[in-house]
Amino acid sequence: MRGQRSATLDDVARAAGVSRATASRVITGQGPASARSRDRVTQAVTKLGYVPDAAARALASRSGTRLAIAVIGATAAILDDPYVGRVLTTAAHIAAEREVGVSLHWVPLGASLATLASSHNLGGLVVVNPTQPALHTVPKAMRGRTAAIGVGTKDVPSFDVDNGSGTDGVVRHLVNTGRQRIAMVTGPSWLPCVDRARDAYHQIMRDSGRETRVVSGDFTATRGAAAAMEIMTRWPDTDAVFALSDLTALGVLDGLHAQGIRIPADVAVAGFDDIAFACLSRPALTTSTHPVEEIAAAAARAVLDRGNTDRTTFFPSTLVVRESA
């Protein structure tokens, strides 16, 4: 293509015979410009193959054009779970409509978001699985353009699936289908949504006079398989397992299979999320939906359109009965 150095706004302005200011106005579409200038600039742009420099633009306009998605406390395994992928795809979609890009950032638990969020080239920030401390590290200037997927702080709009009622639906189904000794595999304990789910489980167990059996998980399949062993060893008479993630439930299925346990005849298994694979497993997984796309879209829109929702919005989760429970 063109020479070594790529064309700048100056080159365009010169080629069009207008000032840089005018060229800028035409290109950004902000501010007045005569039809004549508009034409000449447009022509110069295509002729020179001019593409505005995002960094310079962000710096000058003090508002970037990129939506950052920060995933808190993620291990490498998290992308085995379609979850982040779905958030990402959806956000990218919404962002693309507004001609902004997306970037993905893994933020270790306890790390600061300051570096990430301080950059001028950021148009917005969506924090996935936020913790209070992490959210507090986002600079004031960025607060208005931040949303959380999960349970956030007061000054940041938050979006999450209704883990409580979702869990309620699943566990109630287990109870209604005659299961007596129902175990639960949770997720990472630092996630507030895990608490809500565990609370819901405890509630039902208590109300129906059942004993609780909880082992902690991390949303991975590997952990699910291990949890299956652990559960059947500690409580051999368990007749149902509810995992707070489909991936984990799939692992549980596997672990149970390995022990020669029949599903759902001996033990019922239920998950949470309704991932694409849930209906591909044998037996197909009974689970509860997780409207990730809706949630991610809401978060992305809240950030990009500055929706002034500063409350937490919960999205309903509905039971999907298949073969495993």
Add this chain to the structure above:
Amino acid sequence: MRGQRSATLDDVARAAGVSRATASRVITGQGPASARSRDRVTQAVTKLGYVPDAAARALASRSGTRLAIAVIGATAAILDDPYVGRVLTTAAHIAAEREVGVSLHWVPLGASLATLASSHNLGGLVVVNPTQPALHTVPKAMRGRTAAIGVGTKDVPSFDVDNGSGTDGVVRHLVNTGRQRIAMVTGPSWLPCVDRARDAYHQIMRDSGRETRVVSGDFTATRGAAAAMEIMTRWPDTDAVFALSDLTALGVLDGLHAQGIRIPADVAVAGFDDIAFACLSRPALTTSTHPVEEIAAAAARAVLDRGNTDRTTFFPSTLVVRESA
């Protein structure tokens, strides 16, 4: 935290009692600085909670600090496949070691990479599933910091799995285990790697005096299920199906199940990629490995460390025999 406006390098310099130049040198670690200046600046930085602005830095230094991953021709479904996720995670890892971020970009088939790659705040570019035209749109200035995952052009280092020998291994296994009428489900036809795999399949079929049965796929599970129907309708005596993607193979498994076909008794099924779910399905999937992490790491390193590899590197794929074939 601090006031409305966040601290700039000027603030730090002032607080430390040095010039902006010196402060910059200390912070970037480039250029000389006395121990005294270093201390004072470091203190000022922590005191003010100073975080450098990425946009300004990129603009001034003419070299960004972000690794962009552009996925060509991706549909929303692509993230159901762990593939992109694995690329992303690995790249993010390598990038993080060098304190650079990653960003992900969906580039429609036929779209230009110019806008993406022209930005000064880009440290490198990794193009996934590149097409020749797409690669040609990356500005000269960026060429040196670009790598391809897939088959690229001469001036860009490329990394890919050896689809040819991988396919060879799988199909040969099918042949060796006595399968006679082996069908293949391919991937998107615009991907060169699909050609290589199809060629390998044709080769073996021809060499062993077998007839070829090819239906085209798109790497999704949905398409796999449909392909299973299509294959069994067109060629009811088929006794093996090889899909160029595990996701598709899983779909095939599902489609075959739906028709009451036993696997592997009636029909053997083999995939490609060895995704995490491959061993979770019933029956567990026979497949061939795809060292995505190695490939992505090589690509990321080639870009970040300016490795002058301007050739295509193929990574070996090895057969994994499980239950389905």
Add this chain to the structure above:
DNA sequence: CTCACACATGGAAGCGCTTCCATGGCAATA
């Protein structure tokens, strides 16, 4: 004791862009 040299330092010039502001031209009004 002098000269040369290295090193730490600050001033200043940008990087490529947006945007404020003052200017000038033109049509509409009186």
Add this chain to the structure above:
DNA sequence: TATTGCCATGGAAGCGCTTCCATGTGTGAG
């Protein structure tokens, strides 16, 4: 014809940072 007002325009001032260059300051060699 003189006055008002509006709109298109260019000049210039940054955005926050890096980096070149010239200036001091202290050290070792002669």
